[in-house]
Amino acid sequence: MTGVENALGPLFLLILLGALLGWRRLPGGDFWPHLERLIYYLLFPAMLVATLANADVSRVPVGRVALALLGSMLCFAGLLWLLRKRLEMDAAAFTSVFQGALRFNTYVGVAGAAALHGSAGVTVAAVAVALMVPVVNVLCVAGFIAAGTLGPSSLTKSLAALARNPLILACVGGIVLNLSGIGLPGWSGQAVELLGRAALPLGLVAVGVALRPRALVRLDRGVWTANLVKLLLMPALALSLALLLGLDTVNRDVVLLFAALPTATSAYILARQLGGDAELMAALITGQTLLAMLTLPAWLTLAG
Template identity: 25%
Template sequence: MAAMPALLSGFAPIWILTAIGYAAGRSGLLGAQAESVLGRFVFHVAMPAALFTMVSGSRPAAFAHPSMAAFAAGTALVTALGYAVGRRYFGRERAEAAVGGMASGYVNSANLGIPVAVHVLGDASFVAQVILFQVLLVSPVILTLLDSGTQGGGPAGGGLRRMLTMPVRNPVIMASLLGVAVSAVGLRLPAAVTHSCDVLGAAAVPTALITLGLSLHGGPADGTAGTDRAGADRAWAEGTGRVTGRVEVGVVVALKTLVQPLVAFAVAGPLLHLPDHQVLAVVLCSALPTAQNAYIYARQYGLDTGLARHSVVASTLVSMVTLSIAAWTLGPSR
């Protein structure tokens, strides 16, 4: 299959860097607080720099393209389903259900989507639109749910005040908004500033993957505070309790790797009648696995990281098959 080398080249950094993080965690090389420190570095420093660089040099008007409507439809439906299933069937509170929704519909568009798009589609222009869509529209919604779900409970005015001031308090949203402002006014920043942001932002993805690998080794920082290892193993085996069970991960991975691309195909093909190459782009991007951002967000907000962590790993493995099938059935050689 012609697309297989591209898929393997895209997946290789994910597995290698995650494995390095796991090995570092298992050996204790980086110390007991490595996962916590690196997670904060990604969320507060590297990721905002990467998002600012990306958004400030883009044109958000590209969202008006019909292809984006098809991708957005699949993302919105699956994210909402992931959130609703977590709330109704797995007893998740609002914030943890938001992580489930993100794990169900937020695609790994950067470090996996770009190489796959370049090799399979021939260019990464649609992936760039997907990245902006997730950064500017999906992330703020998820982060609002996380913020309100972890800080709520006060008076109504306080909750409204927190929501209105969240862009100022959240570095991811603030960096995105600053990027939009720079793009809108056509401001050209000094080369020293842009280069510094580029260098810093380049650390976001590899550090996030190292942090993800550290979390796979387990320990107190794995998001299961208050649950001993034996209890965690029992909860995993039973699929119940505060620790993520196989059933919940299976549902999230099915939504991510099967339902989302199928919805995108239905909208792009039978409904909007887009050209074949656009249908392929929409389905491929929708079939990408869960982004490690879901784990980073859960980690930052002090939530159970099990669902995000296992969804990233499992969906990445499953998507090697689903992406290959999509490229084979919808590609020009079919």
Template identity: 25%
Template sequence: MEVLLRLSALLVVLLVGTGLRVSGILDATRTDRLNAVAYYVALPALIFVSTYDQAIGELLSLELVGGLLVVFFTTAGIAWFVHRNKADSGRQGVAIVQSYHSNLGYLGLPLVAATFADPVTAIASVILGVVTLVQVPLTIVVLSTANGADAELAEELRGLAVNPVLVSLLVGLAIGSLGITFPGTAVVGLDAIGSLALPLALLCVGASLDVDLPSIDYGATGSVVAVKIVAMPVLAWVAFSALAVDTATFAASVVMLGTPTAVSTYVFAAQLEGDEEFASLNVFTTTLASIVTLFVLITLIT
């Protein structure tokens, strides 16, 4: 019941964000500012607090990295197979990337932090870093190839080097691995800031959703939902069960890979000539449907 109430609260905050957009309170400029606070302040604070007292050897393992890569590329392969015959290249590329590109930062990590103990959150932070390094370049390649759009992949990769999520992860792991003592008052402050990551992210996601119901392609959207929030977490469950990892690694991996399509895929679609409306719809649909699937996953794990 506690998990259901928590996920229901997430849905409420998501819909509040949509309502604030419709009412004009959260216009594009304010949403961008709120998004910046979540991405550059709250989320890095959450990641740092989760990892600053953990040595990298305690969190990163061959089983974890191997399992993540197997699940990720298997899901990407399934997505290509399912959507390969779409006549509309703008929708084809979007459908493929939105079937594997997970909302690890805005929803995954904050949700894990709010639901599980600290060791699970620490591993989830590492998962965020590892998968981000893979899914962002692949998404750029898929969209630019499908749509014939120019993409500065090298520039995007350079951007990853200064990505606040990855930087905070590396700094936290470095401090933990070196055994550096970090001031307790600073940790308390950062923890408070990090707790804002989930509500801020949900407001931003809700404010970015704009769906035109008459134009919905139910088959295509249904396929994205099925691959992203059903097939991918099932693959994660099977893979990490076979790898016999510890409980914390299993829980973090399955929940993180069971998150909905990332909002950033809408941005990539807009930049690389994909179908923006279709991308927005899939973010909305996978996010709403994931309330149910994440409840099932968390209930089974706990």
């Protein structure tokens, strides 16, 4: 096996473990929804704060990383809207395709960056999260609004939730602590770092639990469109931009990794709450996560 496969293999095993636990309904009850909330609201934000507060972000070419990642994301967001009529989908299905093509699984991304390049990879990944999470959330909420699936009351709730997004707040907090020179003083640094260490393994298992194998029977135009953009076209554009911009190996790999990630499991909840096609979203999440076990190593091996 290649170094890439050795690095990513354990991550995929944790996802498959989660799928097995979800299939067997272990531990049962509402354990997993509560754990997902704990990861999302506490453990993963702690990891982002711990990384950004003490990282030497000056070593990350933020402008070029942003151009490669956000440039490819905005390009395909615009392209999907231009092709909306030709895709011949109803509004609900289109919003799910839009989310499936743009959203990314942060747990897999940060864990993959750590496996490939250690602390240097995690630093670049945290910067990528800080850049991409606000933009992708604004784009997707705007997509629901433009498609007409979002009522006025839901719009207010969505904007309020965006302002309270724990990942956005964690990134802002970590950057402020870094730039102010305060960092995480005393025992707080070790405590927050210990919390953050639990985020990635538990997050990967939770990704597997959220998979819905029954949704794989859906193979319509929406599935093919979102998968083509997310797993092939976007990483191809991001890699091309990274090479043109002269990014070094670590930054190039993290840019490619985040561009090629499967869509986020949280997209299913948004599809249900904001008028999207939840069944299509479940098919995209499950299919992309499983396909990414092949496409992610392939892209990173090609880049290397």
